[in-house]
Ligand SMILES: Nc1ncnc2c1ncn2[C@@H]1O[C@H](COP(=O)(O)OP(=O)(O)OP(=O)(O)O)[C@@H](O)[C@H]1O
């Protein structure tokens with residue numbers, strides 16, 4: 001394990017995909033934007049795929065709004081001093097689950113009529129944006145599309161603020177399981193006769209579901225799966241490709257956490273989940289640690305200084321200012337020792353997680369809302 005941020009620079013130089021994950025609110029979206037920006041500054045053609053309901057990133061990047069397709073960010077905006085290599089480019093997009101799903105239907109349907117049939121289907125209209133797991137799955141489809149057709153050197157993927165932040169890892173496998181499901185396959189069959197031929201268990205299942213949600217809903221679902229016919233092969237294939245892409249040596253996982261005990265616990269849990277999928281954490285970012293007060297001085301040096309000042313103060317007539325100064329030094333010593341303790345503790349958590357690199361980003365005095373603030377975070381993260 002190393003605590004060098006030079007390694008993060010190296011990571012964004014050599015990776016093709018970087019996935020930022022972590023529990024809610026720890027700084028995934030911020031870290032994704034920072035990494036893509038830093039990569040562009042280092043001469044890479046980078047894109048960040050963000051999932052940010054607050055649309056904060058669009059504002060930060062100076063875009064009116066982020067669309068579902070990658071938009072290049074004006075160079076003047078992200079490189080005002082014109083120091084980045086000419087090849088460096090920065091693009092961004094915001095994942096729109098519904099638009100991505102519609103786009104997939106249009107692109108992969110065998111005919112425009114098939115696409116229309118699906119898009120007009122009531123069941124489709126209900127699930128396209130709302131079904132649990134759809135967002136994770138569409139994030140993966142987007143990744144696949146950008147990898148396949150985007151021509152980017154680096155794709156940085158932000159992940160949804162779900163309780164189960166690694167659900168997106170399972171999304172391709174879950175889709176494949178659905179497509180392999182017996183009931184799904186029966187629903188894909190073209191005639192009602194085949195439903196009559198369905199096993200008793202399936203018929204009972206459908207009758208029960210019909211009772212609960214209404215038979216017209218079942219008709220919609222059956223119509224949806226029928227309309228889907230011929231497309232499932234493509235979905236299955238892309239799911240397999242994404243799974244392979246996530247496991248590729250050029251894909252890196254960046255786990256973001258805050259120093260809070262519960263967040264570190266979650267991070268350890270995520271790392272475990274990644275390990276179960278034979279994946280590992282390349283970088284652990286501990287965001288919002290105590291700033292590095294005190295320069296190079298140790299708490300002991302600071303306390304010695306406080307004692308020296310107090311001794312001088314005792315010999316002076318007007319000692320009030322000196323006493324206040326001594327107290328400030330004591331205070332600073334406390335902060336430095338707290339910061340060091342925090343970093344040591346977190347470095348140990350990094351070891352447990354098996355992160356290749358652990359980096360610390362201090363809490364800034366303000367929210368990260370513009371390029372300058374992204375750069376400030378970037379200086380800690382990438383150097
Ligand atoms: N180092 C930092 N210093 C100060 N503010 C920060 C820092 N990092 C992130 N923030 C702020 O913390 C908030 C949460 O960050 P961010 O949106 O990146 O988290 P997230 O993990 O993407 O959240 P969600 O899970 O809701 O998507 C934002 O307002 C951001 O500006």
Ligand SMILES: [Mg+2]
Nearest residue numbers: 028029051052
């Ligand atoms: Mg976010």
